[in-house]
Amino acid sequence: MLDKSQIITGLLEVMESNLRRQFNANKNASDGAINAESRAETKWDTCGLEASYLARGHALQFKQTAAQVDELRAMEAQSFVGKQIGVGALVKVDSDGETMFFFLMNHGGGTELKLDFGEVTVVTPESPVGIAILGKKQSDRYE
Known part of the structure; x- marks a missing residue:
């Protein structure tokens, strides 16, 4: 994790x-x-x-x-393993051979952070990506 x-x-x-x-x-x-x-x-x-x-x-x-x-x-970091994606979730998305990380937050949408494991983009529940992933679970597909 x-x-x-x-x-x-x-x-x-x-x-x-x-x-x-x-x-x-x-x-x-x-x-x-x-x-x-x-x-x-x-x-x-x-x-x-x-x-x-x-x-x-x-x-x-x-x-x-x-x-x-x-x-x-x-804010305290919480685990979303086996749960629906919500605010505070770190989501790894594999798309066309590219891996992207999104961190779902109420604030700070669009902020890009370069970390040890890669780049993380902060998205809000109102953003297109946030809307697509909110409520999904691990291995779910989204458009």
Whole structure:
């Protein structure tokens, strides 16, 4: 069995890096929104308003990513041997002689992790691959 903790750690590193970037973007946007240069000079000047919308968007995205990171930190790797594929499952897919690994998660879809045993792509239950594999069992076929 492959070590899922390696995958969770790798995904956590990527998401924490995103969180730091979002924090900096949020800080810059917030500073821009309250900067004296953003103050409206005429009633048609919307620079300050636009900056405040941007700051709010960054703040919401930061909050969402922080919650996702907390959820990932609390996650414990579980075995899906003999069970239906669900969130937290590592799925090995053999297709036309090529082996691919997918890690089904609620967050982080599209993230590719290069690990000792190969490349793992994180997919969400809403993605096309996630929809195809969710609920399947070992040796099941999917289209």
